[in-house]
Amino acid sequence: MARITRVIAIIKFLALLSWRDIRSFGSISGQNLFLFVIVIALQPESAEFFGLLLAVVLLFPLLTDPAQKIPLDRRLTWPLSRRDWAIIRVASLLLSPIAWVALAILLRAGWRMAAQVLLFGAGLSLVKYIAELGFKKIHWTLRIPAPPGAIGALMLIQWREMLRTLDPYVALALMAATTAYRISGKPLDPSAVRIISLVVALAISTGTQVLFGLDGTGAQRYRQFPLPGWRILLAKDLAFLLLLALLVLPLDFVSGLFGGLAALAIGHHRSVFHPSPQKRWRFTSGALFMDGVLQTAALFAAGTTVKTAGLPFMAFCLTAWILSLFFYGWQWDRLTDRN
Amino acid sequence: MIACRELTKTFGSFAAVAGISFEIPSGTVCAVLGPNGAGKSTLVKMLTGLIPPSSGNAQVCGISPSDPALKKIIGVLPESLALFDVLTIAEHLELTGAVYKLSPSDIALRRDQLLQVLDLEHGRNTFIHECSYGMKKKTALAMALLPNPRALFLDEPFEGVDPITAQTIRNLLRAIANRGVTVLLTSHILSLVDRVADKVILINQGKVVLDSAIADLPGTLEDLYFELVERAPAADLEWLGSRA
Numbered sequence: 001m002a003r004i005t006r007v008i009a010i011i012k013f014l015a016l017l018s019w020r021d022i023r024s025f026g027s028i029s030g031q032n033l034f035l036f037v038i039v040i041a042l043q044p045e046s047a048e049f050f051g052l053l054l055a056v057v058l059l060f061p062l063l064t065d066p067a068q069k070i071p072l073d074r075r076l077t078w079p080l081s082r083r084d085w086a087i088i089r090v091a092s093l094l095l096s097p098i099a100w101v102a103l104a105i106l107l108r109a110g111w112r113m114a115a116q117v118l119l120f121g122a123g124l125s126l127v128k129y130i131a132e133l134g135f136k137k138i139h140w141t142l143r144i145p146a147p148p149g150a151i152g153a154l155m156l157i158q159w160r161e162m163l164r165t166l167d168p169y170v171a172l173a174l175m176a177a178t179t180a181y182r183i184s185g186k187p188l189d190p191s192a193v194r195i196i197s198l199v200v201a202l203a204i205s206t207g208t209q210v211l212f213g214l215d216g217t218g219a220q221r222y223r224q225f226p227l228p229g230w231r232i233l234l235a236k237d238l239a240f241l242l243l244l245a246l247l248v249l250p251l252d253f254v255s256g257l258f259g260g261l262a263a264l265a266i267g268h269h270r271s272v273f274h275p276s277p278q279k280r281w282r283f284t285s286g287a288l289f290m291d292g293v294l295q296t297a298a299l300f301a302a303g304t305t306v307k308t309a310g311l312p313f314m315a316f317c318l319t320a321w322i323l324s325l326f327f328y329g330w331q332w333d334r335l336t337d338r339n
Numbered sequence: 340m341i342a343c344r345e346l347t348k349t350f351g352s353f354a355a356v357a358g359i360s361f362e363i364p365s366g367t368v369c370a371v372l373g374p375n376g377a378g379k380s381t382l383v384k385m386l387t388g389l390i391p392p393s394s395g396n397a398q399v400c401g402i403s404p405s406d407p408a409l410k411k412i413i414g415v416l417p418e419s420l421a422l423f424d425v426l427t428i429a430e431h432l433e434l435t436g437a438v439y440k441l442s443p444s445d446i447a448l449r450r451d452q453l454l455q456v457l458d459l460e461h462g463r464n465t466f467i468h469e470c471s472y473g474m475k476k477k478t479a480l481a482m483a484l485l486p487n488p489r490a491l492f493l494d495e496p497f498e499g500v501d502p503i504t505a506q507t508i509r510n511l512l513r514a515i516a517n518r519g520v521t522v523l524l525t526s527h528i529l530s531l532v533d534r535v536a537d538k539v540i541l542i543n544q545g546k547v548v549l550d551s552a553i554a555d556l557p558g559t560l561e562d563l564y565f566e567l568v569e570r571a572p573a574a575d576l577e578w579l580g581s582r583a
Contacts, residue, residue: 142427142464153434160425218423223389225438226410333407 007084010070011091017069018095025058027278030285032263032292032299033170033203050199053177057170058283059098059121067092150227154235155242161214162207162243164280171203171247179250190252197252198303201244201259205295208260208267209286211236213278230329233271237264237325252303258314259303261321263295268328272335340365341386341490341521346395348381355381357545358395363538365400368512368522370536372529372560374568378545379525380418383492386523387415400489400521411439414488416496420479424468428459428478431467432485439486446485453481456511458504472499480508484515491515493524497531509535533560543568 028034037054041047067089075085093099098121106114141163146156162168178196182188211233212219222232241260248256270276270291278284286292306313341363348356356378363369371379384390386397388404402409422431429450436446454460457477467475476499483491491512497505505528512522512535526532532539533553539560541549548567556563 141425146430146433148437150434150437150440153430153437156430157423157425157434164425214425216424217419217421218426219421220389220417220419221421221423224387224410224415224417224421226407227438228407 003081003084006080007087010080010088011095014066014069014088014092015095018066018097021069022062022097024279024282025062027285028054028058028283030206030288030292031167031283032206032286032288032296033167033199034283035288035292035296036199036202053170053173057166057173062097065092066095150225151231151235151238154232155239157215157218158211158236158239159243162204162239164214165207165278166281166283167204167207168243168247170283171200174200174203175247175251182250194252194255194304194307197248197256198259198300200247200251201256201263201303202296202299204240204244204247205260205263205267205299206284206286206292208237208240208264208295209270209291210276210278210284211240211267211271212275213284214280216277219275228329229272229332230326233268233325233329233332236271237321240264252307254306255303258306258317259299261317262298262302265317265321265324266291266295266298268324272328272332340401341369341397341399341523343386343397344395346382346385346397347393348378348385348390349393354545356385356392359542359545359547360395361540361547361550363521363523365521366516366519367537368516368524368535369538369540370532371523371525371540371542372527372532372564372568373525373542377542377568379542380494381545382542383415383418383494383523383525387413387492389417411486412489414483414486414491416476416479416483416491416493418494420475422467422475422479424466427464427466428470428474428481429454429463431478432481435482435485441486449485449487453485456507457481458507473501473504476500477504484511489520491520491522491524493522495525495527497526497528505531529561529564541567 033050033054037047037050040050080088098118102114102117102121105117141160144156144159146152174196178188178193182193207213212222215222225232241257241264244260245253245257267286270287274287276285302313302317306317342361344360346356346359347354359378359382371382373379381390385392386399386404388406388409391405397404399409400412402412423434426434432450432453433446436449441449454463457480459474459477459481462470462474465474467478470478476496480493480496483493496508496512500508509531512524516522516537524532524536536553538552539549539556540547541564549563553560558566
């Protein structure tokens with residue numbers, strides 16, 4: 001009896017941890033791309049592709065084995081038998097969201113479809129496992145070169161942090177799918193390329209609202225460095241713009257980049273005044289209302305107008321970004337003094 | 340020199356630091372001691388310009404903590420360590436060197452020497468989130484030392500590090516103090532403080548209860564601490580060890 005009580009207690013604890021983990025995926029509701037999907041869902045067939053893309057990227061972190069949430073040292077030192085652990089492992093598989101999705105499909109669409117979903121989940125799990133092994137072995141982010149100087153060192157931090165969220169991977173998938181489609185020779189309206197370029201920029205734009213969100217305790221280090229606020233913001237902005245430039249290079253480079261500048265000019269406000277901590281391997285979460293709405297509108301407006309209005313509009317966008325950079329850099333310094 | 344007069348920090352109606360005054364001459368290692376919540380970390384934050392005082396004033400090497408120029412001449416080991424999960428140990432030192440505008444050759448030289456002295460060489464390419472607490476503490480300490488500061492503020496430098504490293508840190512602090520660097524540290528390890536500090540300040544509930552040179556202490560530091568600051572409560576949990 002005592003054994004069963006112990007095992008049930010651990011399974012309940014795993015269920016609690018799984019529930020908390022799943023709740024953290026609610027961060028997607030603060031993602032600018034989510035807003036875009038909601039808006040275009042008025043025309044369901046248009047939203048389908050973007051929704052599917054978000055769902056697949058979201059699936060990767062959801063595939064974590066719930067039993068792995070118990071630290072290894074605890075697993076080794078708790079007085080449980082192999083049989084106990086076998087029961088816990090089987091029960092923990094039922095706590096996996098992919099099992100729930102399969103169950104829902106089983107009830108609605110029959111066992112064939114449910115089996116396909118489980119098989120798809122198992123396949124993704126395998127890909128994730130291999131990717132994680134590779135990630136641990138290679139430490140590929142160590143290979144990202146740091147530009148010279150203090151700004152360069154700070155840019156490196158920002159790149160590594162951005163690459164530990166799901167946002168750039170949605171953008172990458174979008175860019176890769178569009179590029180593959182174009183390479184296949186099928187006709188694609190130039191305005192569609194521009195729109196996709198802007199959606200790519202939008203997918204990573206929420207990060208501009210939370211530029212200090214993944215710094216952890218490191219954020220306090222910025223306060224100790226003899227650097228003015230605008231230089232710290234500049235490093236973070238340049239890191240964002242360079243990543244964006246790579247993502248929109250095969251698409252509509254100019255539209256994407258100027259859309260990104262508009263997102264930055266607006267995102268500084270929330271980054272400086274309402275820094276919100278972010279979780280790794282989740283979608284970046286900002287404030288959809290009003291910052292996200294403003295950013296989305298400004299990003300699309302800037303990205304589409306820049307093509308028709310040319311150089312004067314480019315100068316306008318650049319000026320707006322520079323003014324925002326210095327203003328919020330100054331505000332950042334003032335906040336240090338007021339703390 | 341580090342000096343403060345009637346330095347006070349209040350959070351609402353709570354006074355974390357209540358009118359503290361002292362002077363620490365150049366080339367001195369001063370230990371600020373006190374129980375958890377006594378106001379030690381708040382004091383360090385005010386002296387390093389991270390938070391402004393509610394009243395009173397302070398000077399570090401003749402510069403006010405509110406002056407941004409102070410950041411260029413001090414080294415800080417903060418309570419939170421303030422490290423970046425996404426950087427390796429060596430990269431933290433390279434970042435510090437770049438921020439303080441050292442030449443690449445100086446950065447490489449100082450980085451390698453600090454990694455060696457603080458026994459971090461084996462983990463130089465380890466990401467901070469994969470490091471033990473001791474390694475993190477040593478990395479944050481190395482960041483404080485790398486720019487060759489004129490004043491050093493160390494919040495609990497000996498806690499969480501192994502005895503050999505603690506001794507290394509002690510020797511380093513003595514050596515740099517002999518070259519004129521002023522060191523202010525906080526600690527709970529009285530036996531180490533006894534051996535490294537020239538001066539001790541005991542604070543309790545935000546107030547100074549003792550300010551003395553170590554050599555002039557009327558008794559052992561431990562006895563004085565228990566007498567002036569706090570006594571351990573007599574505690575027993577009867578169920579612990581009981582098999583009935």
